[in-house]
Amino acid sequence: MNIGFVGLGIMGSPMAANLLKAGHAVTGYDLSTERVEQLVGLGGKGASSVVEAVGGAEVVISMLPDSPQVEETAPLVIEYGRPNLLYIDMSTIKPETSRRVARQATAAGVRALDAPVSGGERGAIDATLSIMVGGEQEDFEAARSVLETLGKTVVHVGPAGAGQTVKAANQLVVGGIYGLVAEAIVLLEASGVDPAPGLDVLAGGLAGSRILDIKRHTMLKREFAPGFRIDLHHKDMGIAVAAAREAGVSLPLTGQVAQLVAAAKAQGHGSLDHSALLKVVERLNG
Template sequence: MNIGFVGLGIMGSPMAANLIKAGHAVTGYDVSAERVDQLAALGGKGASSVVDAVGGADVVITMLPDSPQVEEVAPLVIEYGRPNLLYIDMSTIKPETSRWVARRAAAEGVRVLDAPVSGGERGAVDGTLSIMVGGAEEDVEAARPVLWALGTTVVHVGPAGAGQTVKAANQLVVGGIYGLVSEAIVLLEASGVDPVAGLDVLAAGLAGSRILELKRHTMVKREFAPGFRIDLHHKDMGIAVAAAREAGVSLPLTGQVAQLVAAARAQGHGSLDHSALLKVIERLNG
């Protein structure tokens, strides 16, 4: 397929690269000209604007930082996309923003899916992302050949906006696990127990998780090179808290995790990986 890709950041660049490897013709745009050049070097085509990336595409994918960027780009995709365009927004944004995009697109004959992802930079590079998709069933089926090039789990979770709600649930769970792993490391070290050995045991038992599998060693070494930045997780926790309010439910642990992530950001760790929650727990303990 001819695919327009807007947003070539930490996640978007490897995703676009995997689409090229799968045989699709990818035209990409990003505010960073360097990232556009990198895509071209991989066999894609660089675009000079959003409109340039959208023109002639069968499918358009956006991978943007937050709702304001999607609200800016989506109208251009809808206006300049070809008839019956399939527009897949893979950003993590507010569910109401996804519903707004879907309503606006439907009025212009554009098919829209919200399809946020989980798996981090490693999953984007390896093409093993978990993709939660909101939208019409027939549009999800049409998108599967594209989505399977990006992930190993593609699940239709409901109508427009449902993908974003599931992503909010994902992020509150991820944040909570990072917080608990951080507390486990602090407890082990303060008790004179080797945290490497301790976490190896935890990872092999019922406490095991993808986070322990991928991050326990770098957390013990205090290596926080960003795969997913605290700044972005702070934004996502805000989405989760807002979604809980909209649904009329109380999520007390989510609220506490949101405050820990906010503390990490306030302490100047926003550009670090979200595993840097460990720094907040350490600071609480002097």
């Protein structure tokens, strides 16, 4: 397929690269010309604007930081896209933003899906992302082959906006687990127990998780190179809290996790990986 890709950041760049490896023709746009040049170096085509990336594309994928960027980009995709264009926004944004984009797209004859992802940079590189898709079932089936190039778990979870709601649930769980792993490390070290074998045992038991599998070693080394930045997780926790308010439910642990992530940002750790919640827990303990 001819695919336009808007947003070639930490996640978007490896995703676009995987589409190229699968044989698709990819035209990419990003505010960073360096990232566009990297895509060209892999065999893709560079675009100097969103409109240029969209022109002639059968599928357009966007992977952007937040709702404002999607709200700026979506009208251009909808206006300049070809008839019956399949528009897959894989950004993590507010559910109401995805619903509004879907309504605008439908009115213009564009098929829109919200398809946020989980798995971080490693998942994007390895094409093992978990992808939660909101939109019409028929449009999901049309997009399935493209999405399965990018992820290992691809699930249609409901109508427009549902993908974003599931992603909000994902982020509150991920943040909570990071916080608890951080507390486990602090407890083990303060008790004079070597945390490395301790976490090995936890990872092999009922407390095991994907986070323990891939992050426990770097957390113990205090290596927080960003796979997913605190700044972005802070944004996502705001979405989770807002979604809970809209649904009229009380999520007390989510509120605590949101404050922990907010503390990490306030302490200047916004550019670090979200596993840097360990730094917050350590600071609480002097």
